[in-house]
Amino acid sequence: MLDDVSLEVNANEIVCVTGDSGAGKTVLLRAIADLDPNQAEDVVCNGQHRSMVPAPEWRRMVGYLAAEPGWWHARVGDHYDDIAAARHLAVRLGVDPAAFDRPVALASTGERQRLALIRALLRRPQALLLDEPTSALDTSSKTVVEALLREVSAAGTAIVLVSHDSGQARRLGARLFELRDGRLSSCTQATGARATRPEAPHA
Amino acid sequence: MNFIPLDNRDLMLAALLVIGNALLSWRLRLGVERQLAVAAVRTTVQLTLIGFVLKALFDAVSPLWTSVAALVMIAFAGREVKARQATRLRGWWAYGLGGASMLFAGTLVTIFALTTQLQPHPWYHPRYSLPLLGMILGNTMTGLGLALGTLNQSAVQAQAAIEAQLALGETAFHSMQPQMRTAIRTGLIPIINAMSAAGVVSLPGMMTGQILSGIAPGEAVKYQVLIMFLIAGATGLSVLLAVIASTWRLSDDRHRLRLDRVHGWRDG
Numbered sequence: 209m210l211d212d213v214s215l216e217v218n219a220n221e222i223v224c225v226t227g228d229s230g231a232g233k234t235v236l237l238r239a240i241a242d243l244d245p246n247q248a249e250d251v252v253c254n255g256q257h258r259s260m261v262p263a264p265e266w267r268r269m270v271g272y273l274a275a276e277p278g279w280w281h282a283r284v285g286d287h288y289d290d291i292a293a294a295r296h297l298a299v300r301l302g303v304d305p306a307a308f309d310r311p312v313a314l315a316s317t318g319e320r321q322r323l324a325l326i327r328a329l330l331r332r333p334q335a336l337l338l339d340e341p342t343s344a345l346d347t348s349s350k351t352v353v354e355a356l357l358r359e360v361s362a363a364g365t366a367i368v369l370v371s372h373d374s375g376q377a378r379r380l381g382a383r384l385f386e387l388r389d390g391r392l393s394s395c396t397q398a399t400g401a402r403a404t405r406p407e408a409p410h411a
Numbered sequence: 412m413n414f415i416p417l418d419n420r421d422l423m424l425a426a427l428l429v430i431g432n433a434l435l436s437w438r439l440r441l442g443v444e445r446q447l448a449v450a451a452v453r454t455t456v457q458l459t460l461i462g463f464v465l466k467a468l469f470d471a472v473s474p475l476w477t478s479v480a481a482l483v484m485i486a487f488a489g490r491e492v493k494a495r496q497a498t499r500l501r502g503w504w505a506y507g508l509g510g511a512s513m514l515f516a517g518t519l520v521t522i523f524a525l526t527t528q529l530q531p532h533p534w535y536h537p538r539y540s541l542p543l544l545g546m547i548l549g550n551t552m553t554g555l556g557l558a559l560g561t562l563n564q565s566a567v568q569a570q571a572a573i574e575a576q577l578a579l580g581e582t583a584f585h586s587m588q589p590q591m592r593t594a595i596r597t598g599l600i601p602i603i604n605a606m607s608a609a610g611v612v613s614l615p616g617m618m619t620g621q622i623l624s625g626i627a628p629g630e631a632v633k634y635q636v637l638i639m640f641l642i643a644g645a646t647g648l649s650v651l652l653a654v655i656a657s658t659w660r661l662s663d664d665r666h667r668l669r670l671d672r673v674h675g676w677r678d679g
Contacts, residue, residue: 241578242665263666268580278571280589324575331579 210236211390215368217335222357222367224377226395227387233370234275236387237337240368241272254334271333275340275370277324279312287327297326301356302349317344322353329356335366342376354379414625426451468537477537481544485514488548495556498563500660501674508656509555516649517547520641528637546617546638547645550602554646555653558598562657563673565590573668583662591654598650602643609639 210232217223227233238244240251242263251258253269261269281287285308288294295305301322307315315323321344328336341357342350350373358380361367369382377384384395429451433444468476489510499505521544525531531539566573569590576586584591609615617638621631663669670676 243574243577243667245663245665245667245669245671263664264577264580264582267578267666272578274571274575274578276571278569278573278575280569280572280576280586327579 210239213387213390213392215385215392217366217368219334219364219366220361222361222369222380222382223385224369224371224380224382225385225387225392226371226374226377231387232390233387234339236392237272237339237368237370240337241267241270243272268331269333270335270337271328271331272337273324273328273339273341275343277320277327279320282311284308284310284312284315284323287323288330290330293330294326297329297356298323301326301352318346318349321345322349325353329360333365335368336360338367338369340370340372342371342373350376465537465541468541472533472536474533474535477535477540480537480541481518482514484541484545484548485510485517488513488517488552492552492555492559495552496560496563498560498567499674500563500657501672504657504660504672505559505674508653508660509552509559512649512653512656513548513551513555513645515652516645517544517551519648520547520645523644524637524641542617543638543641547642550605550642551646551649553601554598554650557601558594558650558654559657561597562590562594562654563661565593566661566668567670567673567676570668570670577666577668583666583668584658586666586668587658587661591658594654595650598654599647602639602646606639606643609635615639 213236215223225233225236235244242251242258251270253266256269258266279287285291285294288308291308295308298305298307303319303322303326307319307323312320321341325338325341328338338357342353345353354376357367357369361380367382369376369380371377376382385392386395429447433447436442436444436447464480468480489506492509492513493499493505496505500508521540522534524543525534525540529539529543566587573586573590577583605613605615615635615638618631618635621634622628660672661669
């Protein structure tokens with residue numbers, strides 16, 4: 209599906225990947241997170257080659273958040289090791305902290321999206337792969353999430369973000385790429401030439 | 412002992428009941444006359460043949476031929492386990508994992524019973540080992556089929572939840588624990604139900620058979636309790652082994668969820 213895709217992302221940098229539905233954006237993120245067999249050949253994070261790192265350790269370095277994140281406990285709060293930190297972030301993102309004491313099924317799609325983002329952020333990965341992290345959010349919720357992502361990025365986390373929202377890349381100050389026919393092309397002329405092997409993410 | 416032997420006239424008299432069924436089918440236009448006839452002939456021929464096979468095995472008391480018979484039984488039970496899984500692994504695995512775990516657990520529990528509680532001479536005497544193994548396999552395969560079908564099915568259904576944990580850096584076995592637990596529990600339900608209902612709702616076939624052949628009810632009951640416990644042990648062990656092995660097959664060394672190894676699963 210992907211054809212010779214190569215991407216380099218620096219720490220403190222946000223890369224935004226757009227493309228039509230079915231262009232392979234999710235496939236790209238899953239390939240970097242090593243969730244599908246026979247995918248990307250080599251991915252390097254912070255000088256460490258993926259093939260040399262045990263998979264669970266790799267995925268703690270390179271966090272992946274699916275477009276429709278899964279839940280495995282009945283109660284929202286049971287998905288977090290540090291519930292105090294999770295509540296703190298929830299308040300900031302406009303999620304009612306009482307949601308942590310309720311069943312997952314009672315949270316709205318938008319709440320679940322932010323709660324899953326919190327879950328991924330609290331693991332403090334070196335790089336973060338986000339698949340449409342604000343697709344179910346209204347404009348004001350989107351704004352606070354984007355502010356948080358800029359902060360996380362400034363603190364040194366490399367972020368690769370898949371988005372249908374063309375304004376989002378601009379608001380995040382992200383480098384924009386488009387995925388079409390399995391090929392990744394840069395939409396920002398100035399930095400396009402930097403996209404070379406080894407593939408993303410390079411923190 | 413007051414065993415009452417049957418002669419062929421007794422069986423022909425009973426066959427009138429099946430012919431009655433066929434008449435009913437014809438009169439009510441159910442269209443199963445042919446199937447009834449074939450099934451009745453099959454049961455007669457198959458049981459007669461197995462009667463000869465068992466007689467030959469009991470006369471021979473050969474460790475080799477007893478083992479061959481046991482392996483044939485396990486092979487058929489493995490096929491049955493595969494057929495009973497609505498969602499199953501691709502290729503040889505659906506058959507092999509069930510068969511291998513029954514080979515291990517069924518043989519182990521049968522040998523345990525033969526060498527400790529029953530102690531026939533010789534210990535592998537087919538008159539004891541084969542019926543014992545048969546009853547153990549017959550019940551274990553039900554539990555195994557349910558457990559493995561449930562594991563595969565719930566892994567497909569819980570893909571998002573399993574992969575969310577994998578993405579957070581958990582191992583494949585840790586991420587699939589809820590599915591493994593559900594599968595093992597489901598596999599144990601038939602034997603739990605059988606033990607609960609025994610004597611109240613159902614009179615187990617072996618016990619009834621022993622009583623018909625003139626054994627005192629108290630003695631037949633002891634045998635039945637022994638068999639129930641052996642079945643429970645073999646089911647628990649084989650379900651545990653098969654679920655662990657299937658979970659291993661549903662994941663790989665990079666801790667990915669490998670639904671592409673599930674039959675009929677389409678990569679979206």
